[in-house]
Amino acid sequence: MMELDKREAQLLRRAIHQWEEEQLITTEQAGRLQESYKVVNNDWQTITLYIFIAAISCALMAFGSLVLDEKWIEIIRKKFSLTDGVIALLFAGLTIFLCYEGWRRNKRQPVFSFNRELFWLLPILSIGVSVVYLGKSVSYLNGNYGAFWLLATACFGVLGITLYSRLMWIATLLCLVPAYVKLTYYLTDDAAYFLGMNLPCRMALLGALLVGVAWILRPLNIYTPVKHITWSGGWLLLIISGWLISIFGNCGTWDEWQQLRQIHLLQWVIIYTALCVGILLLGIRMKDDLLRDLGVIFLLLDLYTRYFEYLWDHTNKGLFFGILAISFWWAGRLIERSRKQKA
Numbered sequence: 001m002m003e004l005d006k007r008e009a010q011l012l013r014r015a016i017h018q019w020e021e022e023q024l025i026t027t028e029q030a031g032r033l034q035e036s037y038k039v040v041n042n043d044w045q046t047i048t049l050y051i052f053i054a055a056i057s058c059a060l061m062a063f064g065s066l067v068l069d070e071k072w073i074e075i076i077r078k079k080f081s082l083t084d085g086v087i088a089l090l091f092a093g094l095t096i097f098l099c100y101e102g103w104r105r106n107k108r109q110p111v112f113s114f115n116r117e118l119f120w121l122l123p124i125l126s127i128g129v130s131v132v133y134l135g136k137s138v139s140y141l142n143g144n145y146g147a148f149w150l151l152a153t154a155c156f157g158v159l160g161i162t163l164y165s166r167l168m169w170i171a172t173l174l175c176l177v178p179a180y181v182k183l184t185y186y187l188t189d190d191a192a193y194f195l196g197m198n199l200p201c202r203m204a205l206l207g208a209l210l211v212g213v214a215w216i217l218r219p220l221n222i223y224t225p226v227k228h229i230t231w232s233g234g235w236l237l238l239i240i241s242g243w244l245i246s247i248f249g250n251c252g253t254w255d256e257w258q259q260l261r262q263i264h265l266l267q268w269v270i271i272y273t274a275l276c277v278g279i280l281l282l283g284i285r286m287k288d289d290l291l292r293d294l295g296v297i298f299l300l301l302d303l304y305t306r307y308f309e310y311l312w313d314h315t316n317k318g319l320f321f322g323i324l325a326i327s328f329w330w331a332g333r334l335i336e337r338s339r340k341q342k343a
Contacts, residue, residue, distance in 0.1 A: 012037065084137035087133040088130045088131075088136075088137060091133065094126045098126055099123050099163060102163055105119060117166055117167050120163075124156065124167065124168060127152060127155050127156065128152060131155070143186070144183075146179050146182030146183030146186050149182055150183065153175040153176045157172040160223075161226060164223050173229065173233045176206075177203070193252050196250075197250065198251060200241050200245045201245060201250055203244075204241035204245060206237060207235070207238030208238055209234075210234030211231065211234035211235055212234075213230060214227055214230040214231035215231075235290070235291060236294065238275075239298050242272045243272065243298060243301060243302065243305070245268050245272065246265070246305065249264070249265045250268075272302060276295055276298050276302055279294055279298075280295025281295070
């Protein structure tokens with residue numbers, strides 16, 4: 001008898017049901033197919049995921065203690081009289097070795113595993129150190145930190161695609177955000193606006209661009225997780241930025257926002273609410289669970305934000321939290337029902 005995990009069993013169950021409805025198989029055949037497999041409990045996969053998340057967290061803390069503190073690198077530098085440029089080259093060489101080792105691991109074990117994916121944390125950190133010391137060697141081009149964030153982004157992106165690494169591509173998107181922010185501030189000499197946009201508006205533009213890139217990548221024959229991660233990350237950045245815009249509008253400074261009346265932000269509130277509803281409907285139409293859930297969660301967050309802005313001083317607090325509890329219960333029930341229908 002074939003052994004399947006819960007997700008595989010759900011997929012096969014839906015397929016058998018669809019075949020039966022389309023009369024491709026008889027009811028008797030459908031029954032035999034349903035009895036031809038059994039569901040095995042794969043909770044160990046969840047436990048393994050938590051263990052690897054803990055491993056990544058500890059590795060990042062170790063990296064911060066050893067590298068960002070720079071004490072051990074400074075000791076090596078003084079002992080061997082190394083310059084910042086030489087240290088950058090040494091870590092670049094280490095990165096090449098680690099990437100080659102990771103490529104060999106991919107060939108030996110082509111199937112995805114947390115163990116294989118965790119290995120890519122080492123070249124990610126190595127690239128980070130190399131770029132930092134490269135920047136130090138040229139004084140960060142007179143304070144242009146964004147250029148070096150962008151260099152790290154390019155390294156992560158190329159390696160993530162060529163070496164089929166989810167973790168590397170996540171690092172690419174995470175690195176792209178500060179690169180974009182730093183470059184826009186550098187180009188405007190740290191002014192509040194870039195092309196007439198404050199920071200949340202700029203981030204919303206970046207999110208929209210990522211969504212557009214993910215849409216263009218959909219038909220292309222590249223590593224599939226790259227498409228999914230870019231799609232998810234773009235929408236998440238867009239909807240979070242939109243929420244901030246609905247609060248601060250296009251104000252460039254804190255003082256400017258404090259002097260602005262809330263009624264002047266109403267247009268941003270309407271646009272953001274329409275965005276949340278649009279994402280929700282798009283998720284339902286495309287059968288995209290992530291978009292649907294983002295739409296529901298941020299639509300609720302939008303309503304609560306508007307409550308605090310306009311009604312907090314004029315509404316009974318017990319009534320508010322009662323409505324809050326009911327709405328969260330409703331959202332959870334909606335998601336649970338959707339999951340059951342798929343099962």
